[in-house]
Amino acid sequence: MWLSTKGRYGLKAMLDLALHNGEGPVALKSIAERQNLPENYLEQLFATLKKAGHITSVRGAQGGYLLSKDPDSITIGSILRSLEGSLAPVDCVVEDSSPKCDRFDNCVTKIVWEKIRDSVNEAVDSITLGDLVKESNKNSALS
Numbered sequence: 001m002w003l004s005t006k007g008r009y010g011l012k013a014m015l016d017l018a019l020h021n022g023e024g025p026v027a028l029k030s031i032a033e034r035q036n037l038p039e040n041y042l043e044q045l046f047a048t049l050k051k052a053g054h055i056t057s058v059r060g061a062q063g064g065y066l067l068s069k070d071p072d073s074i075t076i077g078s079i080l081r082s083l084e085g086s087l088a089p090v091d092c093v094v095e096d097s098s099p100k101c102d103r104f105d106n107c108v109t110k111i112v113w114e115k116i117r118d119s120v121n122e123a124v125d126s127i128t129l130g131d132l133v134k135e136s137n138k139n140s141a142l143s
Contacts, residue, residue: 006083009037010045014079017055018071018129019136025064045083052082072130080124087124088117
């Protein structure tokens with residue numbers, strides 16, 4: 001599995017929002033500065049994350065973005081899939097799609113790709129933004 005900058009940057013930005021959860025709307029510019037990410041690119045990612053229901057926007061001078069749900073209920077998997085699409089390693093085992101190969105039904109290696117897909121999904125679905133916040137706080141306490 002390979003993640004593009006969409007997934008990597010989007011996850012960093014969502015973690016930033018989670019770290020500032022409860023402080024009111026967070027400006028995109030401040031996230032971009034803290035995470036050293038391009039603000040224009042974050043605008044595109046946040047449009048996707050908003051459409052997926054992960055964040056809400058607040059307009060105005062004190063506006064910005066908020067998590068739509070508690071950080072403990074937002075999985076890393078749901079964030080990555082909303083930005084990247086399926087996390088399957090090959091097209092033939094993408095969830096909810098028809099097989100793209102004539103040999104799919106008799107493919108010996110299909111089981112490998114399915115196991116990789118399932119393992120990746122299980123791993124990222126078992127971690128929440130809340131888990132990452134706790135880990136970040138633990139690391140900050142050690143510094």
